[in-house]
Amino acid sequence: MIFPKTRLNLSGDRFTVIYRLTGSDETEAQTKAEGICLEQTVEVPLHLLANDTIRADVVGRIESFTTLADNHFEAAISYALETLGSELTQLLNVVFGNSSMQPCIRVERINFSDALLQQFQGPRFGRAGIRKVLGVNKRPLLCTALKPMGLSAEALAGLAYQFAFGGIDIIKDDHGLANQSFAPFQERMQRCAAAVNEGSQKSGYRSIYVPNITGPANQIIDRAFEAKQAGAGGVMLAPGLTGLDVLRQLAEDDSFALPIFSHPAWQGSLVSHPRQGLSHRVVFGQLPRLAGADATIYVNYGGRFSFSRQACRGIVEETGTAMGQLKPIFPTPGGGMTLAKLPEMIEFYGHDVILLIAGGLYGHGPDLGKSCREFRQFLEQAGTGVVQ
Amino acid sequence: MIFPKTRLNLSGDRFTVIYRLTGSDETEAQTKAEGICLEQTVEVPLHLLANDTIRADVVGRIESFTTLADNHFEAAISYALETLGSELTQLLNVVFGNSSMQPCIRVERINFSDALLQQFQGPRFGRAGIRKVLGVNKRPLLCTALKPMGLSAEALAGLAYQFAFGGIDIIKDDHGLANQSFAPFQERMQRCAAAVNEGSQKSGYRSIYVPNITGPANQIIDRAFEAKQAGAGGVMLAPGLTGLDVLRQLAEDDSFALPIFSHPAWQGSLVSHPRQGLSHRVVFGQLPRLAGADATIYVNYGGRFSFSRQACRGIVEETGTAMGQLKPIFPTPGGGMTLAKLPEMIEFYGHDVILLIAGGLYGHGPDLGKSCREFRQFLEQAGTGVVQ
Structure with a gap:
């Protein structure tokens, strides 16, 4: 032989x-x-x-x-x-x-x-941990994104303040905000973290800022710790761009210990062929949870994206199903959500969901603060059972 | 607004x-x-x-x-x-x-x-650099893979010695060799590097060992330097598994400075849908070259894989076409290559190619050394124009 x-x-x-x-x-x-x-x-x-x-x-x-x-x-x-x-x-x-x-x-x-x-630590926070950080027991959580690319760090921080003051739970960078000259990572992150914390203090709502730390392989971990030091409440990472394992590395790091949001950028191609590639439940459910993401962002059905209801259902199942000692994590659908669609979203996802609403919030009306309060109020009523 | x-x-x-x-x-x-x-x-x-x-x-x-x-x-x-x-x-x-x-x-x-x-350094070696390392001016280069997963480091080193003694230019780990208990990375890499260098000295052929350094995000760079220290002649990395940017980081590191081989694992799903995803030329040609890979491994047409002749042609074009100051890199097709197929391969790819032949070499006959010499002899004749 x-x-x-x-x-x-x-x-x-x-x-x-x-x-x-x-x-x-x-x-x-x-x-x-x-x-x-x-x-x-x-x-x-x-x-x-x-x-x-x-x-x-x-x-x-x-x-x-x-x-x-x-x-x-x-x-x-x-x-x-x-x-x-x-x-x-x-x-x-x-x-x-x-x-x-x-x-x-x-x-x-x-x-x-x-x-x-047992070889993986998995999510450090999971659903219960993120709820505890935000002080929200039951209702769906509300997340929005700072954009557009091209605004200055100061202007983005201005938006961040309004969102926090308006009661948005999670205020994250758009995934297109990297380290561009118009809003360099450090300046943007520091200004936005401060703005969210200020808006949150003034309003009495608890909000967290979640900067996008996707970037060069040798800078991701540094950015994560800079964000923590600046008072960010979590970080976002796109494993399709960075590789999945750095998310695991960060999730397992006891000295970091902030919630991690996984972003789906680039990974659409893995799931687009019905007879090849991988299923949505594997790519956006099982793998980020195994690596230790506390929330998995993906694109919602029925909007401008190509994920079906069934695909979204598969992802949701994998975020919550029994998986050894690994905590359940938050499904975080985004894309094309408006106030009018919220009842359907709550019917489909239930309360254990983070709803990512950006365009729908920016476009809701001329007064961003008023729009935030309307969305939040709706979810608070949903949380007390008034809506459902 | x-x-x-x-x-x-x-x-x-x-x-x-x-x-x-x-x-x-x-x-x-x-x-x-x-x-x-x-x-x-x-x-x-x-x-x-x-x-x-x-x-x-x-x-x-x-x-x-x-x-x-x-x-x-x-x-x-x-x-x-x-x-x-x-x-x-x-x-x-x-x-x-x-x-x-x-x-x-x-x-x-x-x-x-x-x-x-100009913002990217690109490949440090490229085609000319790898040819210089191996002392081969013109003919197609020959690459094989150490396998199967499950063999001990010692047994893999035994194969590595035979390949080097038989005159295979590039002896790489199979991409399935990671850091398993049966052949841990360090031991395998050190034994194989030594075996290749020994076989090479004895035969007079110049061969390099290229270990697979794909692994945890926080260990990849360490593995690369350990490989260099042990006398490896290059490293292999699968950007679909690790993220592409760590390849760039390594390619730009002046203190590393060894050829880098990009492996396509996991990335098939990016290109499988004819109307979605990305083209083969982007994923296996433009992107690894931009990041700084010196050779891009991909699966050949006509074998057990799904890449078409046209897709392979697209990859080859991108490895060699003008791309600013970035050096041309080696297309490295693998999968289902046998001695009988070499004339067709040379006709299709010309001389500026690394032919990755593993199963075809292991299965060629009971005497691995003899098989190596047959393949090498064929390519040497091709290089002098005897074949073409």
Whole structure:
């Protein structure tokens, strides 16, 4: 044999990935599933392997294979926990590294094992933690975004003050605010943090400022700590732009310990093909929660974006379902929300949601403070059961 | 106005993104293009903006709009250089942050401006630099991968020695080798680096070992330097797993200064939808080159993967075309290559290519050293013009 016979002392613990396969018949799909077992692990043809632990346990294992409909199949493939070496980057790699480049394979869900989940700390705050920070027990939370790109740090801080004074719970940077000359990160972040805290003190509402710390790999952590020092109440990070693992690094850091908001920028392409890529529930539900995001921002159904009701439902499920010791996190839909749509949103999402309303708030009327109070009042009534 | 009128002193320099749009008619597609101009920059409706620099210059600008065929359109949209704040993460964001979540938009190409390219150092070695390291002037280069996952570091080093002794130019880790207990990164990397250097000395061929440094965000740079110290000749990184910017960080680091190989894992989903996502040329050509990869690994056409000849051609074009001061880099196709396919590969790719042959080498025959020599001999003959 080319490869020496290898004996490994593995734990026996395995996690499972549910793949949706498309093929002209069951035999073709079955062959594809067998291909995934190799592709995602040893990446050599089976006949080259010795009759050893690698062949028996390192190669992926088809746990079940189901015909869903004509040409549509589902394979549950399990992998040994040890293939991951406790690394999130390697988890992504084993789930869909090379198979992402093969036709007609879609990752529908990851069934984590408890042993795998114990290797992750997950969200530090989660839903309950963010509610505690904001002092809001029950109602949906309200989030807005500072924009547009091009305003000065001072002008953005002016908006931030109005939002805080108007009672918006979470005031975040738009994800387009990076470190541009017109509103450099440090100045913007310091001014906005101060403005939110001032507006909040004056109004009596508790609000937090959440700056966007997405940026160069060697500056993200620094920006996070600068934000904390300036009095920000959380940070936002777009893992599609930065990589997911830096979110985990930050979430696990006891000396940081602020809520983390995950932003979906760039990741739409991962979910846009109905028969390839990954499901919305994996990309915007399971993965950010595993990494330790306390809230996962995504685009709402029915607006200008392409996510369906069903896709949004899948994300929401993964934010709240049992997941070992990992806390439930907030689904944070945004895009095209107006006051008129709030009843439908509350009906669909219930109370455990952060509603991200930016354009709908800016466009609601000429008096931003008045608009804020209207939105907040609506949610407070919803929270006491007046609306629902 | 909600937003204060803003005067910005912009350079006037703009870069352009070519978007392919699908729509039921030209009016719909035109509206979509106008939507992108806002979505990717200010993210508020146009009527909310004052009559100022933000509206005039920060909002994206449609430079041209073309009907390609029934229902297919192309819009060239330019953005002010200043929207990027000189950050690669923000470049990705402006190109396709939120629009990736909208239907029927595909990024076909980025037309960088010279001023933008001057903000990036790009590849340190490029094609000429890697050729110099290996002492090979003309012929296609030969690369293979150490696998399978599950072998011990010692066994992998044994393979590495045989490859180096057999004259393989570049001996890299399989991307599935991370930091697993059966072959921990440090031990594997040190053993393999030593084995390659030993095999290389004995054979007289110059070979380099390229370990996979993909891993936790806070360990990637350390792994790179450990590899350098151990005598590795380059490193491999999968930006889909780690984020692209850490590759840039490493490429720009004068104290590192080794060739960097970009691996495509996870990124297949970005390119799989023909009318959404991004083109292969952007993801596997333009972006890794901009970030500073010296070689871009991707999956070859005609094998078990889904990339077409045309997609591969697009990638190759972007590795070599004029791109400001940025050096040309090596296209590095892999997947399903055998000795029998080499003539076709050389015809398609020419000599400026690294051919990644792993399964085809392991499966070529029972004597790995003999297989290596056959492949190498073939390429040497090709390099002297005997074959072509």
